[in-house]
Amino acid sequence: MTLKETPGCLTVPELKDLVGYLRGGASSARKDDLIERILVAMLGSELETAWTLLDETQQAAVAEAAHHPLGEYSDWRFRAKYQRAPAFQVAAAKSYGYSAGKRTAWCLFIQYAPDEGRHVPTDLRPHLQAFVPPPAPPAQGSRHAAGTSAARALAEVAEDDPVRRIQPCRRGENSLAAIERGHDIAELKGFLESTGGSPLPEPIESFIALCEHNGKALKTLCRALLIERRDAETAAPIAARPGTSSLCLRAGPRTLVVRTNQLAKFRERVRSIGFGMVS
Numbered sequence: 001m002t003l004k005e006t007p008g009c010l011t012v013p014e015l016k017d018l019v020g021y022l023r024g025g026a027s028s029a030r031k032d033d034l035i036e037r038i039l040v041a042m043l044g045s046e047l048e049t050a051w052t053l054l055d056e057t058q059q060a061a062v063a064e065a066a067h068h069p070l071g072e073y074s075d076w077r078f079r080a081k082y083q084r085a086p087a088f089q090v091a092a093a094k095s096y097g098y099s100a101g102k103r104t105a106w107c108l109f110i111q112y113a114p115d116e117g118r119h120v121p122t123d124l125r126p127h128l129q130a131f132v133p134p135p136a137p138p139a140q141g142s143r144h145a146a147g148t149s150a151a152r153a154l155a156e157v158a159e160d161d162p163v164r165r166i167q168p169c170r171r172g173e174n175s176l177a178a179i180e181r182g183h184d185i186a187e188l189k190g191f192l193e194s195t196g197g198s199p200l201p202e203p204i205e206s207f208i209a210l211c212e213h214n215g216k217a218l219k220t221l222c223r224a225l226l227i228e229r230r231d232a233e234t235a236a237p238i239a240a241r242p243g244t245s246s247l248c249l250r251a252g253p254r255t256l257v258v259r260t261n262q263l264a265k266f267r268e269r270v271r272s273i274g275f276g277m278v279s
Contacts, residue, residue: 003042003121006111007035017102021053022046042108047127053105061086062109063135065120066128073110073118081138185212223260226251227277237273244269 007015008031015034019026022041026034042050054062060082065073079085088110089101109128110118120128189200189208200208227248229235235254238244247266248256258266267277 001111001113001116001119001121002123003111004035004039004123006113006121007038009113014103018105018108020102021050021105021108023049038108042124043127048131050105050108051132054109055087057082057084058086058104058106059132060135061106062120062128063132065110065118066125066132067134068120071120071122071125072116073120075118185215224257225260225263227256227258229254229256234275238270238275241269241273244273 007018010018012029012031012034015031015038016026016029019034019037022037023046026037028034028037041047051059051062061073061078064078064081065071075085086106087104088106090104109120109124111121112118185208229238232253235256238248238256239250244266247262247269248258251257270277
């Protein structure tokens with residue numbers, strides 16, 4: 001996602017906190033104006049000034065994400081390499097919002113999107129790469145620590161308890177989300193095997209296999225609309241007639257599901273049997 005798209009996930013108070021790090025602060029309370037202020041600053045001459053607001057750990061995290069092929073920031077990977085994590089919230093600082101703390105300037109660089117996790121926006125990445133050097137590759141000891149850290153994290157969610165191994169949990173959900181975004185969990189398995197120095201424990205093998213098997217268990221086909229029918233008497237002719245039943249599926253006693261690309265045809269067929277459909 002781009003720098004213009006990702007701040008749209010933030011509230012006005014959260015945006016005002018971020019604009020507060022820029023020269024002049026927040027001069028408007030309109031969301032579009034705040035997003036535009038961030039866009040102009042971060043893609044223009046204020047970028048390097050904003051960079052100086054970051055501490056050493058935050059700069060290292062931005063560098064890792066800016067030079068990642070997909071612009072991703074991985075918390076577990078960063079912790080494994082650097083043995084620490086960047087601060088993205090200042091708990092003691094006053095915020096425009098109702099939360100206990102405000103976001104740090106790091107959040108100007110690393111954005112969050114539900115489908116992509118934490119990442120550097122695509123249009124900001126080349127601007128950062130122009131002056132932020134690539135991070136050094138992990139040393140052998142660091143690679144071993146990464147394998148140990150990742151193995152420990154996986155072990156926490158793949159204990160001997162078979163129920164917990166199957167039930168969703170936060171790290172399990174993160175693994176599935178990565179698969180949904182197109183990442184191959186086999187890469188993680190290979191990384192662990194190459195850096196850990198020993199075969200993976202059985203619970204971790206099982207956890208990886210389970211994620212690999214279930215990561216693509218469901219597939220989205222198309223968008224659809226949920227339609228509520230007035231009563232059972234309305235439902236019967238719509239669900240029974242060949243002209244309309246082929247365009248919808250029952251989703252309960254009074255609800256139907258219709259594909260959006262077939263909605264116009266469904267509406268036309270429903271009208272032909274004497275029913276109207278409103279939003």
